[in-house]
Amino acid sequence: MSSTHSRKTFRIRLEHMIGALRGDIMTGKLQPGEFLPSERELVSRYHLSNKLVRVGLEQLVSEGLIVKLPRVGNQVADTALDRKATVRFGYHRTLEQEADMNRLLELFHAAHPSVYVHPIPLSFPNYHETVGNYLESGLLDAVTVNVHNFEQIKASGGLSLLSVQQPNPSAYPSLERAFTHEEALYVRPLLFSPLILCYNPLHFQEKGIPLPFRPNGWDDLMRDASLLSVEDERFGFYSFLLSNNRWPIFLLQNGAKLSSDRERAEEFVDRVVEGISYWGDIIYNHRAFPTYLSGKDTDAEELFAQGKVSIILTTYFALNALRESGTPFDIAPLPSFGGGNDSLLMTVGIAVNRKSEVRHAAQALADFLSSEQAQRHIRESTLSIPAATEAAEAAEPGPSYRPAHYRLFRDLLPRSRPFTEIGMTAGEMDLVLKEARLFWSRLQTKDSMRKRIHEILSNE
Numbered sequence: 001m002s003s004t005h006s007r008k009t010f011r012i013r014l015e016h017m018i019g020a021l022r023g024d025i026m027t028g029k030l031q032p033g034e035f036l037p038s039e040r041e042l043v044s045r046y047h048l049s050n051k052l053v054r055v056g057l058e059q060l061v062s063e064g065l066i067v068k069l070p071r072v073g074n075q076v077a078d079t080a081l082d083r084k085a086t087v088r089f090g091y092h093r094t095l096e097q098e099a100d101m102n103r104l105l106e107l108f109h110a111a112h113p114s115v116y117v118h119p120i121p122l123s124f125p126n127y128h129e130t131v132g133n134y135l136e137s138g139l140l141d142a143v144t145v146n147v148h149n150f151e152q153i154k155a156s157g158g159l160s161l162l163s164v165q166q167p168n169p170s171a172y173p174s175l176e177r178a179f180t181h182e183e184a185l186y187v188r189p190l191l192f193s194p195l196i197l198c199y200n201p202l203h204f205q206e207k208g209i210p211l212p213f214r215p216n217g218w219d220d221l222m223r224d225a226s227l228l229s230v231e232d233e234r235f236g237f238y239s240f241l242l243s244n245n246r247w248p249i250f251l252l253q254n255g256a257k258l259s260s261d262r263e264r265a266e267e268f269v270d271r272v273v274e275g276i277s278y279w280g281d282i283i284y285n286h287r288a289f290p291t292y293l294s295g296k297d298t299d300a301e302e303l304f305a306q307g308k309v310s311i312i313l314t315t316y317f318a319l320n321a322l323r324e325s326g327t328p329f330d331i332a333p334l335p336s337f338g339g340g341n342d343s344l345l346m347t348v349g350i351a352v353n354r355k356s357e358v359r360h361a362a363q364a365l366a367d368f369l370s371s372e373q374a375q376r377h378i379r380e381s382t383l384s385i386p387a388a389t390e391a392a393e394a395a396e397p398g399p400s401y402r403p404a405h406y407r408l409f410r411d412l413l414p415r416s417r418p419f420t421e422i423g424m425t426a427g428e429m430d431l432v433l434k435e436a437r438l439f440w441s442r443l444q445t446k447d448s449m450r451k452r453i454h455e456i457l458s459n460e
Contacts, residue, residue, distance in 0.1 A: 017046040023360020026085040036074040085361035091144040093121040100381045128152035135161040141362040151426035162186040163352040170388040187349035189387035193316035194343040194416040197332040203310040215335040225288035228310040236288040239313035250275030254338025258423030319383040345416035
């Protein structure tokens with residue numbers, strides 16, 4: 001090993017030691033008056049020389065975090081906790097409702113008085129680009145990420161910005177797999193949802209349709225939706241199509257799966273076109289589906305809350321918007337298409353900036369949000385599903401209004417899969433959606449759409 005490489009290795013280990021000790025002090029793990037491990041123990045733990053360990057300790061002395069007591073040891077300074085670490089935390093703005101994020105941060109501050117979390121709600125169209133730039137420039141120390149964001153960050157080479165996380169034994173294993181690359185976990189799951197149906201039981205009773213609603217196939221759903229429609233008053237079914245958490249459902253259900261070597265791409269494209277075409281059949285079923293393709297993903301829930309729609313395609317996250325609407329609702333599993341009854345799995349987690357100057361404090365936030373206390377708070381205060389198994393399946397009551405079949409997620413999770421299992425990259429999914437929009441708008445034929453999808457998958 002060259003001397004230059006050796007010095008670089010020692011410098012990395014020294015920075016790791018300083019960061020770990022600073023983090024333990026700033027998060028309160030080491031309290032004022034407590035002594036740090038002995039220099040001999042630090043030499044052994046971090047594989048450093050006595051000289052380098054002392055250099056690191058002098059750095060902490062200069063920061064006012066410790067005091068050196070001759071022949072006694074290194075003690076955490078009484079004023080250490082006065083030097084609060086500030087964690088800049090970026091998160092999806094919707095989590096203020098979906099996870100009761102403001103209250104979670106209050107609970108974190110109570111448990112970690114030496115850390116202040118500066119909340120930065122984000123709602124940019126190109127979320128992953130903004131997050132990547134903010135992480136790179138040091139403007140964020142921790143950030144929430146969903147599966148689509150994660151795939152985009154991975155595709156852009158941004159995983160090097162994220163700290164590797166320890167698996168959480170209390171979380172559903174399938175949630176962590178979506179945030180794992182080359183056996184390393186980069187995002188700690190916080191909450192999840194399968195794609196579900198939400199319906200107004202009063203509309204069903206009015207039309208004499210049996211409850212609970214359990215359509216076998218999508219044709220059955222559309223037949224009932226036609227019965228539920230009332231001219232100039234409401235439509236039977238609506239979904240916001242222009243979301244990667246909605247439109248790919250027919251691809252997933254009819255077995256569209258692109259292998260990594262791209263073999264049998266012809267068959268894959270056929271299944272993709274079949275799924276997109278079926279969405280077209282739904283859109284132009286004017287007896288059941290409104291001619292209303294909005295650009296806002298909350299419109300389905302808003303129309304439902306107003307009684308303008310009887311059935312919507314939605315998530316547990318979005319149910320929080322209906323909680324206080326006064327409109328009764330219950331949920332149902334998706335019907336089957338092409339022989340499959342799978343559901344799309346959506347997961348939101350927290351990632352830590354590997355280059356953050358307060359990385360240990362940011363990690364403390366990630367650990368807290370995935371802790372039993374925080375996960376139970378999500379379960380008790382929202383209609384979202386926490387990532388921790390025990391919290392998600394707890395028997396105690398949650399919010400005042402919870403749909404009768406809330407626990408349906410336990411049956412759906414084993415057959416819920418993220419969009420990544422279709423085999424397309426996040427970028428390819430976005431490009432295919434653009435072609436689908438043209439087809440749904442009747443601005444291109446099925447054959448031209450098929451050709452364009454072939455070109456997208458061939459990078460032509």
